[in-house]
Amino acid sequence: xxxxxxxxxxxxxxxxxxxxxxxxxxxxxxxxxxxxxxxxxxxxxxxxxxxxxxxxxxxxxxxxxxxxxxxxxxxxxxxxxxxxxxxxxxxxxxxxxxxxxxxxxxxxxxxxxxxxxxxxxxxxxxxxxxxxxxxxxxxxxxxxxxxxxxxxxxxxxxxxxxxxxxxxxxxxxxxxxxxxxxxxx
Amino acid sequence: xxxxxxxxxxxxxxxxxxxxxxxxxxxxxxxxxxxxxxxxxxxxxxxxxxxxxxxxxxxxxxxxxxxxxxxxxxxxxxxxxxxxxxxxxxxxxxxxxxxxxxxxxxxxxxxxxxxxxxxxxxxxxxxxxxxxxxxxxxxxxxxxxxxxxxxxxxxxxxxxxxxxxxxxxxxxxxxxxxxxxxxxxxxxxxxxxxxxxxxxxxxxxxxxxxxxxxxxxxxxxxxxxxxxxxxxxxxxxxxxxxxxxxxxxxxxxxxxxxxxxxxxxxxxxxxxxxxxxxxxxxxxxxxxxxxxxxxxxxxxxxxxxxxxxxxxxxxxxxxxxxxxxxxxxxxxxxxxxxxxxxxxxxxxxxxxxxxxxxxxxxxxxxxxxxxxxxxxxxxxxxxxxxxxxxxxxxxxxxxxxxxxxxxxxxxxxxxxxxxxxxxxxxxxxxxxxxxxxxxxxxxxxxxxxxxxxxxxxxxxxxxxxxxxxxxxxxxxxxxxxxxxxxxxxxxxxxxxxxxxxxxxxxxxxxxxxxxxxxxxxxxxxxxxxxxxxxxxxxxxxxxxxxxxxxxxx
Numbered sequence: 001x002x003x004x005x006x007x008x009x010x011x012x013x014x015x016x017x018x019x020x021x022x023x024x025x026x027x028x029x030x031x032x033x034x035x036x037x038x039x040x041x042x043x044x045x046x047x048x049x050x051x052x053x054x055x056x057x058x059x060x061x062x063x064x065x066x067x068x069x070x071x072x073x074x075x076x077x078x079x080x081x082x083x084x085x086x087x088x089x090x091x092x093x094x095x096x097x098x099x100x101x102x103x104x105x106x107x108x109x110x111x112x113x114x115x116x117x118x119x120x121x122x123x124x125x126x127x128x129x130x131x132x133x134x135x136x137x138x139x140x141x142x143x144x145x146x147x148x149x150x151x152x153x154x155x156x157x158x159x160x161x162x163x164x165x166x167x168x169x170x171x172x173x174x175x176x177x178x179x180x181x182x183x184x185x
Numbered sequence: 186x187x188x189x190x191x192x193x194x195x196x197x198x199x200x201x202x203x204x205x206x207x208x209x210x211x212x213x214x215x216x217x218x219x220x221x222x223x224x225x226x227x228x229x230x231x232x233x234x235x236x237x238x239x240x241x242x243x244x245x246x247x248x249x250x251x252x253x254x255x256x257x258x259x260x261x262x263x264x265x266x267x268x269x270x271x272x273x274x275x276x277x278x279x280x281x282x283x284x285x286x287x288x289x290x291x292x293x294x295x296x297x298x299x300x301x302x303x304x305x306x307x308x309x310x311x312x313x314x315x316x317x318x319x320x321x322x323x324x325x326x327x328x329x330x331x332x333x334x335x336x337x338x339x340x341x342x343x344x345x346x347x348x349x350x351x352x353x354x355x356x357x358x359x360x361x362x363x364x365x366x367x368x369x370x371x372x373x374x375x376x377x378x379x380x381x382x383x384x385x386x387x388x389x390x391x392x393x394x395x396x397x398x399x400x401x402x403x404x405x406x407x408x409x410x411x412x413x414x415x416x417x418x419x420x421x422x423x424x425x426x427x428x429x430x431x432x433x434x435x436x437x438x439x440x441x442x443x444x445x446x447x448x449x450x451x452x453x454x455x456x457x458x459x460x461x462x463x464x465x466x467x468x469x470x471x472x473x474x475x476x477x478x479x480x481x482x483x484x485x486x487x488x489x490x491x492x493x494x495x496x497x498x499x500x501x502x503x504x505x506x507x508x509x510x511x512x513x514x515x516x517x518x519x520x521x522x523x524x525x526x527x528x529x530x531x532x533x534x535x536x537x538x539x540x541x542x543x544x545x546x547x548x549x550x551x552x553x554x555x556x557x558x559x560x561x562x563x564x565x566x567x568x569x570x571x572x573x574x575x576x577x578x579x580x581x582x583x584x585x586x587x588x589x590x591x592x593x594x595x596x597x598x599x600x601x602x603x604x605x606x607x608x609x610x611x612x613x614x615x616x617x618x619x620x621x622x623x624x625x626x627x628x629x630x631x632x633x634x635x636x637x638x639x640x641x642x643x644x645x646x647x648x649x650x651x652x653x654x655x656x657x658x659x660x661x662x663x664x665x666x667x668x669x670x671x672x673x674x675x676x677x678x679x680x681x682x683x684x685x686x687x688x689x690x691x692x693x694x695x696x697x698x699x700x701x702x703x704x705x706x707x708x709x710x711x712x713x714x715x716x717x718x719x720x721x722x723x724x725x726x727x728x729x730x731x732x733x734x735x736x737x738x
Contacts, residue, residue: 042624043631053635124634143631168623169278170616173578174609176549 033062040081044073045123046145053123067091072099073144103159104142105149109134111156118148118157187414190434192427194561195419196596198354198516200393205475205483206357210365212487213474213500219261219287219491220527221247222274226322227329228254230283239266242296244468247285250317256330257320261470261489264289275494275512275529279522287491298466309380312463319462320469320530325425325452326513328531331459334449335380343447344433345383347374347456349390349397350416350423353514356534358473359453361485363390363397366457367404373456375408376463381449386411387432388453393418420516421594425450427563439590454533474528476501478511478536488528494535495524504537511536515543516595550603558597558607564590568597572607575614580621583614591615 037058044054049070051057060066061082068082069091076092076099083090093099107118107127114132126142129135137148149157162168224230231248235241241260248258267288271281301307307315313332322328325348347370351359363370374386388405390398392415401413416422416431426437429448437443443450454472461467470490474497477483481502488497494510511518512532520538536542558568566587574583588611597607706714 038632041628043628043635045631045635054632123638124631125638126634141630141634143627164278164280166274166276166278166280166282168620169276169280170620171277171609171612173613174606176606 031059031062034058036085037061037082040074040078040085041071042073042078042143044143044145046073046143046147048072048145061086067094069093073102075099101161103144103161104139105137105144105146106139106158106160107135107137108156108158109136111154113154115153117151117153121147121151123147187412187432188434189414189416190431192422192430192563193565194563194596195421195427196561196599197418198420198599200418201354201477202357202360202393205355205477205485206360208482208484210361210473210485210487211500213489213492213497215262215289215291215293216489216492216496217289218267218493219264219289219489220272220274220493220525221258221261221285221287221491222272222527222529223248223258223283223285225258225328225490225529225531226256226320227327228252228256231255231258233269233283233285235260235266235269235285237266237269240264240290241266241287242294244296244298244470246318246468247287250320250330254330254333255317256322256332257318257468258285259320259468259470259490260287261491262287262289263292263294273523273526275521275526275532277519277522284527300465301463304376304463305379307463312376312380315466316459316462319458319467321455321458321462322469322530323452324454324458324472324530324533325423326517326531326533328529331451331455334451335377337380337382338444340445340447342381342383342444342449343385344449345374345378345381345386346425346429346432346448346450347386347388347453348423348425348428348450349388349394349401349453350428351394352391352418352420352423353516353518353534354420355477355536356475356514357477358475358485358533360394360397362457362473363394363453364400367397367400368407369460370453370457371401371404371408371411372464373458373460374411374451376459377449377451377456378410383449384410388413389416389422389428389432390414391416391418391422421563421592421596424563424592424594426592439587469530472528472530472532474532475534476537477534478542479504479507479539480537488532490530491527493525493527494521494532497528498524498535498537504539506539506541507537508540508543509538511538516599517593546606547604549605552603552605555602557600557602561596561600563594563596564592566591568607571614572605572610575610578614578617580614580618584618588614588618 034055035058038055041054041058047053049057049066051060051066057066057071061068068086068088069079071078072093079093080090112135114129114134116129116131116135118135119127119129123145124141124143126138127135127148128138144159146159149159223233229252232251233247234249235247240263241247242263243260245260246257247260247266250257264287266285268286270283272284272286273279274282274284276282304312313335316332316335317330321331323331323334349359349363351357374388377383378386386408388401388411390401390413392398398413398415405411405413414432416428421427422431425443429435429437429443429450433448435443435446435448437446458469458472462469471487472490473485474488475483475485476497480498481504484501486497486500498510510521510524512521513519513534515536518534518536552569552572554569556569559566562568570586571583571588571591574580574586575588591611593608593611595608598605601607
């Protein structure tokens with residue numbers, strides 16, 4: 001009786017020690033879910049979700065404090081992806097959040113006074129220029145977040161929708177009425 | 186007799202080649218204008234080297250190759266550049282691309298050409314450079330810059346396959362080229378073999394072109410290690426992977442390049458253009474285009490690059506009832522949204538479609554999973570599964586089922602008893618996946634830039650704080666003496682002492698600087714200076730009085 005108790009106790013202590021050691025040794029730094037959510041988000045860093053960037057929004061979703069339908073640049077497709085990832089239901093955009101066509105910022109260089117305020121606002125360093133020098137947007141790096149538009153004191157920044165080119169053109173989804181076979185000739 | 190192999194699937198559509206292969210290649214008349222796109226090849230667009238209003242001569246470079254994968258673009262005839270800007274191009278979208286518009290002057294005056302008699306004496310890198318500057322690209326349809334493909338790879342190239350199969354119905358441009366210019370095609374093959382250090386050249390021609398096979402065999406007798414092989418007529422036997430399989434038995438697997446297996450493949454037209462470019466210095470400014478379908482006299486034209494397709498069709502004779510223009514063959518070709526676009530290097534055939542030739546598609550019926558498409562697929566895919574995934578927009582699954590190994594040959598749509606336009610679904614799925622990948626790439630780049638910016642701002646803040654701390658520390662170290670000498674010094678005294686030290690320093694500095702123009706002054710100026718000095722003294726007195734008064738408060 002006693003030996004059985006001792007044996008069971010010894011096993012319990014050993015396994016407990018192993019588990020405890022493993023918990024410390026193989027500890028996961030941070031929340032891996034945050035990175036997974038962040039990978040789905042479009043990284044415009046626009047703050048339209050109410051959080052200062054995509055990572056903070058991802059953290060908020062992971063913590064369950066934010067909804068998944070707050071990211072207009074991600075579009076409905078983004079919500080579907082988030083719903084799939086988190087195993088929740090798809091939620092349409094609510095209220096004032098409406099997805100817009102993808103755009104890039106354009107600085108009217110003749111109006112720009114070189115104040116550098118837009119450079120400080122740009123979350124991805126996509127504006128080049130210096131104090132009292134003309135600024136310009138690196139279109140290829142611009143995420144279209146619109147954060148540079150409000151700080152401009154002379155309103156010289158506009159958002160230009162990205163035009164269709166042969167490079168980004170897509171084949172359309174084929175639309176055919178499928179006929180039931182009995183009505184076929 | 187060489188043992189030929191077979192590939193999976195394939196179909197036998199009506200070849201419809203006899204309409205256009207009866208007459209020799211005609212030289213297309215000079216058009217009223219040429220619209221030459223700057224990007225007619227895979228890779229980067231060429232960079233304009235001419236200006237509006239400039240007169241150019243035939244063969245002159247008007248767009249320089251720009252970037253690693255790129256090719257040059259040339260003036261197809263002599264004339265004046267009338268515009269450089271966006272124009273519709275021969276693309277299924279109908280969207281404009283940068284083009285150069287050239288108004289011919291009718292003189293057709295060549296620029297100075299640099300022929301090369303003894304090309305074997307020219308270094309290979311120079312030959313490749315000349316091909317790049319001559320704008321030689323793959324004329325089979327892929328338009329990949331040929332100089333990029335003519336490298337001796339890390340794997341030895343054993344076999345050079347010359348593709349003269351021309352399996353698509355209606356197209357006869359390679360057929361006629363081989364019949365009429367076999368000698369030059371093979372000289373081009375010789376040049377390619379030299380650049381690749383390849384051992385043998387296999388020329389595959391489908392057995393429905395007996396004249397071309399005879400002409401090529403005749404010419405090949407003068408070359409060693411070249412074999413003209415008649416391959417069975419089966420669509421898509423002219424696909425690069427399929428032809429390699431038939432001729433050599435080598436299966437080019439998914440994600441593997443044929444060069445890794447020691448085989449490189451070129452179209453016969455490319456070999457011809459490469460030869461003209463090296464031997465005669467002639468850049469690629471024209472190509473042979475089959476004009477067929479609903480036209481008066483279907484035939485092959487040697488058309489200048491940039492020639493408006495409408496004018497080319499007119500030369501073959503417009504017929505009423507044309508419903509649209511197909512560029513390429515009926516299996517893989519695309520419907521052109523506009524006939525204003527110019528002939529490009531990829532234009533091998535223009536078919537004027539009519540209801541008689543191509544009846545409107547029969548109604549689409551539901552997929553019954555008969556898997557006839559899987560039997561016909563030359564890439565050994567499961568087209569019925571790909572169709573379901575593309576239809577459901579389940580792109581991950583479509584990729585898993587090797588959507589990107591689909592060569593869009595259309596054999597599946599051809600055999601489908603339910604008339605489902607399968608290839609359109611695959612094209613849709615492919616372009617959606619490409620768009621998603623581009624979006625993901627952009628998002629990753631944005632994330633990286635954002636994180637770098639955050640860390641930079643953090644670093645700037647930290648460096649500033651450290652600098653401030655170091656300054657304070659240095660200040661504390663340089664003046665510990667008065668503090669330790671007089672531990673009872675009050676903070677106010679300390680401040681007063683610092684102010685005094687600063688004033689003393691300023692005085693010393695002022696004394697060092699001597700006023701410059703103090704000699705030879707008029708009495709009036711002397712009086713003014715004295716007055717100012719007196720005022721300054723008074724201010725100093727007041728200041729002194731106030732600082733004296735402060736400690737007492």
